[in-house]
Amino acid sequence: MKLLSSHLASISNSLLILLTLLLLIVVSSKIEGAVKVAANVVIPAVLVFGDSIMDTGNNNNNSLTSARCNFQPYGKDFPGNIPTGRFSNGKVPSDIIAGELGIKEFLPAYLDPNLQLSELPTGVCFASGGAGYDPLTSKLATAIPLSGQLDMFKEYIVKLKGLVGDNRTNFILGNSLFLVVLGSNDFSNTYFLSHIRELQYDVPAYSELVVNSASNFFKEIYDLGARRIAIFSAPPIGCVPYHRTLAGGITRKCVEKYNNAMVLFNDKLSKEIDSLNQNLPNSRIVYFDVYNPLLDIIVNHQKYGYEVGDKGCCGTGKIEVALTCNHLDATCANVLDYVFWDGFHPTESVYKKLVPLVLQKYMHQFE
Numbered sequence: 001m002k003l004l005s006s007h008l009a010s011i012s013n014s015l016l017i018l019l020t021l022l023l024l025i026v027v028s029s030k031i032e033g034a035v036k037v038a039a040n041v042v043i044p045a046v047l048v049f050g051d052s053i054m055d056t057g058n059n060n061n062n063s064l065t066s067a068r069c070n071f072q073p074y075g076k077d078f079p080g081n082i083p084t085g086r087f088s089n090g091k092v093p094s095d096i097i098a099g100e101l102g103i104k105e106f107l108p109a110y111l112d113p114n115l116q117l118s119e120l121p122t123g124v125c126f127a128s129g130g131a132g133y134d135p136l137t138s139k140l141a142t143a144i145p146l147s148g149q150l151d152m153f154k155e156y157i158v159k160l161k162g163l164v165g166d167n168r169t170n171f172i173l174g175n176s177l178f179l180v181v182l183g184s185n186d187f188s189n190t191y192f193l194s195h196i197r198e199l200q201y202d203v204p205a206y207s208e209l210v211v212n213s214a215s216n217f218f219k220e221i222y223d224l225g226a227r228r229i230a231i232f233s234a235p236p237i238g239c240v241p242y243h244r245t246l247a248g249g250i251t252r253k254c255v256e257k258y259n260n261a262m263v264l265f266n267d268k269l270s271k272e273i274d275s276l277n278q279n280l281p282n283s284r285i286v287y288f289d290v291y292n293p294l295l296d297i298i299v300n301h302q303k304y305g306y307e308v309g310d311k312g313c314c315g316t317g318k319i320e321v322a323l324t325c326n327h328l329d330a331t332c333a334n335v336l337d338y339v340f341w342d343g344f345h346p347t348e349s350v351y352k353k354l355v356p357l358v359l360q361k362y363m364h365q366f367e
Contacts, residue, residue, distance in 0.1 A: 035100040035359045038367045043228070044172050045123035046098045046107055047156075049149050049221070050181035050232075052129030052322075052345065054094045057085030057109035058144060059129045065142040067130035072327045073314060077335065077348060085109065087129060087322070089313065089341045090348030094125045096355045097179065110152050120160050121172060126152045129322070132186040133213040136197070140190060146182075146217050153224065173225030177366065180218070183234035183269070186210050187261050188243070188344075207265040215272050222280050228366045229285045231273055233266040236295045241311050242343035245318040252310055252318075254299075266291055286365045288358050297350060301339050304353060308332075312340040319343050 037043065048054045052067060060070040068085070075083035077090040086092045091099075094107040103122050108115050110124040126149040130141025138145035144152075161169045187206075191197045197206050218229060237243060238258030247255045270287045277285050301309035311317030315329035321343035332338055341347045346354075 035356060035363055037101075037363055041367050042175055043101055043103065043177050043366075045121060045176040046094070046101065046103055046179065047123050047153070047176055047226075048094045048107060048125040048127050048179045048181070049146070049153075049217075050127035050179065051131045051143075051185055052087040052127075053184070053232075053235075054092060054125060054127035054179065054181045055085065055087060055109070055129045056092060056094050056107055056112075056125045056127070058111045058125065058127060060085040060109070061111065061113075062128075062142065062144075065130060066323050067128075067141050067143055069129070069322050069325070073325065073329065073331050076331065087342070087345045088348050088351070089335050091351065092348075093181070093351050093355050094127065094179070096351050097177070097359065098123065100356055100359055101177065110156060117159070117163055120156065121164055121168075123176065124156065126156075127181065130185060130189075131182060132190060133182050133210045133217065134186045134190055134197070135213070137186045137190040140194060140196075141185065146213075150217070150220055153221065157224065170225060174227050176226075176228065178221060178226045178229045179232070180214075180221075180229065181232040182214070183210065183265060184237050184262075187234065187258065187265065188237045188240075191261070192243075192247075192258060203261045203264060207261070207268050210265060211268045211272050214269060215276065218273075218276060218285060219280070222283055222285075227283055229283070230288050230362070230366075231269065231285060232288045233269065233291045234262045236291055236298065237262060239295065239298045239310075240344050241317055241340055242319050242321060244310055245343075259295075262291060284366050286362050288362050290354065290358055293354055293357055294346070294350075297346075297354065298339055305336075306339050306350075307337040309339045311338070312342040312345075313338045313347065314342045317343075321345070 059065055059068050069087050070083050070085040072083050098104050098107045107125045108119050110126050128144035130143030131138045135145055191206055236259045238255035243255050243258055244252040273285050273287045277283055297304050298309050313332040313335045314320045314325040325342045335347055336349055338347055339350055
């Protein structure tokens with residue numbers, strides 16, 4: 001009987017060891033990515049700062065902000081039809097970039113109450129819907145400002161060191177891809193919609209203010225260990241359904257004044273990035289132009305297989321976004337026919353076309 005008990009205990013221990021090994025393999029395994037980088041380039045994690053384009057759910061528990069979407073019909077095409085707080089019918093660029101690089105399928109929100117420690121070494125998202133480079137932008141939207149996103153990043157570093165040690169943490173920070181996607185809310189909301197900054201600055205002067213704030217932030221994450229930093233340009237906000245409806249006239253054309261402001265800002269941002277690369281040793285800060293490829297998809301949508309380029313899939317498609325795009329609204333019959341999901345945000349389908357194109361164009365600059 002003792003021999004049998006001992007034998008059963010041995011089997012039990014062996015099973016426990018096997019299950020532990022399997023769990024470690026599952027946690028550490030990477031998915032097959034489509035974007036190829038040089039064999040000597042290792043990208044262990046993706047870490048994201050930004051606004052609603054990248055937010056994967058950090059605003060969910062912020063009842064003070066209207067920039068929330070953890071309710072239907074958001075997430076309509078996400079696995080399990082779950083509204084996760086992503087401003088999309090499915091995945092957002094944070095997820096798609098992590099997947100394209102073969103790191104993981106979904107990039108979790110840092111403030112997700114169910115976040116597992118095992119996710120930290122491969123990256124998280126600090127982005128908050130409504131945020132901007134201009135501190136006033138985040139304040140107006142009651143979003144997590146860049147200073148708050150930076151605080152989360154500092155806390156993340158402490159947790160990561162506790163999990164994998166100082167040396168591995170420094171390696172992860174030095175080799176990971178950092179993404180910064182902001183700027184559209186600064187001009188869309190703080191400048192053109194609220195008119196607060198428009199009363200204080202002309203477009204060139206406000207662009208300088210926003211670029212200076214952006215530059216200071218890039219230096220701060222560099223000082224904390226970031227070296228590979230991808231900065232997305234601002235998109236053509238004049239062509240989103242919401243602004244077409246409010247300022248595009250009867251025919252709802254793209255608002256050229258808004259797009260021209262974005263072109264000017266993007267030019268200043270690109271030049272500032274060139275300057276930073278010369279002054280920050282070992283930095284690879286890369287400007288990702290998303291303005292032009294996205295504008296092409298919107299204007300020439302039929303070329304990309306879309307039938308509707310000037311309205312969103314949610315509700316009337318003209319203005320609904322966040323709290324106004326909810327379960328009371330009908331959605332379009334086929335989301336794959338639409339460039340936009342709501343009044344501001346593209347569909348998952350558009351992101352899946354846009355993101356790989358952009359990555360293939362710029363990733364070699366991190367080698």
